[in-house]
Amino acid sequence: MRSSTGVKTSTPLVVSKASELRQVVAAWRQQHLTVGLVPTMGALHAGHASLIRAAAAENDRTVVSIFVNPLQFGAGEDFESYPRPFEKDRQLARELGAAAIYAPSPGEMYRPGAATRVRVSGLSDVLEGVSRPGHFEGVATVVAKLFNASRPDRAYFGQKDAQQVAVVRRLASDLDTGIEIRVCPIVRDVDGLALSSRNAYLNTEEREAALALSRALRSANSAFLKGERDPGQLRRLLQDTLREEPRANVDYADVVDPVDFAGPGQLAVLAVRIGRTRLIDNHQLGEPFAAALSG
Amino acid sequence: MRSSTGVKTSTPLVVSKASELRQVVAAWRQQHLTVGLVPTMGALHAGHASLIRAAAAENDRTVVSIFVNPLQFGAGEDFESYPRPFEKDRQLARELGAAAIYAPSPGEMYRPGAATRVRVSGLSDVLEGVSRPGHFEGVATVVAKLFNASRPDRAYFGQKDAQQVAVVRRLASDLDTGIEIRVCPIVRDVDGLALSSRNAYLNTEEREAALALSRALRSANSAFLKGERDPGQLRRLLQDTLREEPRANVDYADVVDPVDFAGPGQLAVLAVRIGRTRLIDNHQLGEPFAAALSG
Numbered sequence: 001m002r003s004s005t006g007v008k009t010s011t012p013l014v015v016s017k018a019s020e021l022r023q024v025v026a027a028w029r030q031q032h033l034t035v036g037l038v039p040t041m042g043a044l045h046a047g048h049a050s051l052i053r054a055a056a057a058e059n060d061r062t063v064v065s066i067f068v069n070p071l072q073f074g075a076g077e078d079f080e081s082y083p084r085p086f087e088k089d090r091q092l093a094r095e096l097g098a099a100a101i102y103a104p105s106p107g108e109m110y111r112p113g114a115a116t117r118v119r120v121s122g123l124s125d126v127l128e129g130v131s132r133p134g135h136f137e138g139v140a141t142v143v144a145k146l147f148n149a150s151r152p153d154r155a156y157f158g159q160k161d162a163q164q165v166a167v168v169r170r171l172a173s174d175l176d177t178g179i180e181i182r183v184c185p186i187v188r189d190v191d192g193l194a195l196s197s198r199n200a201y202l203n204t205e206e207r208e209a210a211l212a213l214s215r216a217l218r219s220a221n222s223a224f225l226k227g228e229r230d231p232g233q234l235r236r237l238l239q240d241t242l243r244e245e246p247r248a249n250v251d252y253a254d255v256v257d258p259v260d261f262a263g264p265g266q267l268a269v270l271a272v273r274i275g276r277t278r279l280i281d282n283h284q285l286g287e288p289f290a291a292a293l294s295g
Numbered sequence: 296m297r298s299s300t301g302v303k304t305s306t307p308l309v310v311s312k313a314s315e316l317r318q319v320v321a322a323w324r325q326q327h328l329t330v331g332l333v334p335t336m337g338a339l340h341a342g343h344a345s346l347i348r349a350a351a352a353e354n355d356r357t358v359v360s361i362f363v364n365p366l367q368f369g370a371g372e373d374f375e376s377y378p379r380p381f382e383k384d385r386q387l388a389r390e391l392g393a394a395a396i397y398a399p400s401p402g403e404m405y406r407p408g409a410a411t412r413v414r415v416s417g418l419s420d421v422l423e424g425v426s427r428p429g430h431f432e433g434v435a436t437v438v439a440k441l442f443n444a445s446r447p448d449r450a451y452f453g454q455k456d457a458q459q460v461a462v463v464r465r466l467a468s469d470l471d472t473g474i475e476i477r478v479c480p481i482v483r484d485v486d487g488l489a490l491s492s493r494n495a496y497l498n499t500e501e502r503e504a505a506l507a508l509s510r511a512l513r514s515a516n517s518a519f520l521k522g523e524r525d526p527g528q529l530r531r532l533l534q535d536t537l538r539e540e541p542r543a544n545v546d547y548a549d550v551v552d553p554v555d556f557a558g559p560g561q562l563a564v565l566a567v568r569i570g571r572t573r574l575i576d577n578h579q580l581g582e583p584f585a586a587a588l589s590g
Binding site: 001018019022025029030032111113114115116117118119120121122123140144145148164170171173174175176177178 | 313314317324325327344372406408409410411412414415416417418435439440443444446465466467469470471472473
């Protein structure tokens with residue numbers, strides 16, 4: 001059923017148990033339908049929308065999972081305060097063409113006695129992995145579970161979380177999942193800020209200060225396009241640009257290889273605290289900046 | 296096609312790549328056939344045969360994997376010398392009704408750069424886990440891969456490796472695989488020795504000495520059936536019986552819970568070195584001893 005705007009408006013199935021989701025997907029499989037999975041923590045923005053649209057375009061059925069995964073948050077991080085606008089998310093996923101929403105409770109996802117963890121070594125131990133110990137083990141474990149519960153042909157991730165993308169690619173290949181990992185470009189606001197559910201934490205001044213991240217990436221990109229290839233120079237450019245913003249507290253700024261996240265490479269990666277909000281951003285040097293959203 | 300003895304003799308497909316196996320299984324799925332997986336390290340004996348028979352009886356198609364998994368062997372263990380009679384295994388699996396044999400090379404199973412490990416904490420850190428550090432991480436990782444490559448309805452394991460069974464059950468549930476874990480009883484030789492591919496290492500005197508394991512289990516079982524419930528007493532009975540055999544070098548002998556392998560419980564578990572061969576055995580106290588193979 002399509003509305004007058006051509007958008008699918010049939011209510012997607014909301015399932016809360018892995019066993020239910022498996023049954024739903026098995027029924028699709030029996031009809032020879034292909035399946036795409038978009039794992040999210042909800043608080044959906046235009047970045048997520050691009051993933052869901054891509055999945056809906058490339059697969060017969062799309063599952064959007066919405067789960068704020070406690071395992072990937074460290075002590076003192078924002079697990080409790082992370083936004084959870086479930087009704088709004090559900091409606092958006094529906095409008096974008098999701099056939100099912102998988103929204104388990106934390107107690108359903110991690111049952112009493114659960115003791116299994118998935119870990120990608122090396123990749124999980126640098127940059128984000130140093131700043132957020134245990135984060136990628138939490139990501140890898142929940143992704144392995146989501147893959148098993150939905151058994152998709154393709155799974156969709158945002159380039160915004162570049163190191164997560166590398167971890168998930170490694171896991172999907174290493175564990176013989178047979179799932180194709182599709183990565184969609186970063187979506188930026190008109191002013192250049194990469195979309196993130198955590199942008200909602202920023203007040204007006206912080207939001208202004210947060211532009212330092214994309215400014216730093218653009219500055220390194222300009223230098224790269226003019227021929228600068230020295231990783232030390234490129235790193236310094238990132239750091240110098242960030243240092244001009246007094247509200248920016250740099251966690252890391254580096255230029256690494258996009259597969260193993262060891263240096264040197266051509267992926268510029270940043271993590272910066274603005275007030276109490278930690279933001280990340282990245283850019284493959286030499287590539288044009290993605291078209292920004294229109295205001 | 297069935298031979299005059301009623302045994303299937305159609306040649307099973309031998310596949311060496313996970314992607315091939317996935318295609319074979321996907322084709323079966325499209326015909327709505329059910330699939331059983333029997334993971335083995337080859338050197339098949341009557342214990343494995345009981346697993347393959349059970350899988351063939353309960354599923355439309357049975358996959359037998361044959362892979363001596365380097366990840367579950369420690370330094371100084373018998374990875375190199377472990378028997379690999381592939382042609383004999385293939386023929387036996389065929390006779391027992393396997394539709395496909397999955398026999399990847401170590402280089403295919405663990406490709407360069409592979410970095411993902413699956414770990415079941417707690418269970419992996421006691422008894423066998425203490426004697427063989429890293430063993431259960433190797434088991435859990437390869438089992439997760441075999442599950443993904445074959446996506447069976449049911450997977451078959453032998454009770455002989457009781458702690459492995461507990462690890463696999465935990466993993467299958469924790470990672471939302473939806474795979475039913477089926478466990479077949481220990482198969483014993485006429486003299487009581489639990490069948491193991493490693494029994495081939497024993498010389499005549501060692502083979503005789505190895506009977507101390509089942510003797511110890513029977514002795515604890517007799518006491519249990521007469522009302523003995525004190526775990527300390529039962530443990531002592533196991534150890535005293537083993538001590539009577541001068542060739543037996545006890546690694547552990549305990550009475551534990553069969554789910555979490557913490558004590559106390561009613562599962563008697565043993566690991567004993569006889570010469571250079573390490574043997575394990577176990578028995579659920581109160582249960583009758585399984586019927587032995589006829590000579």
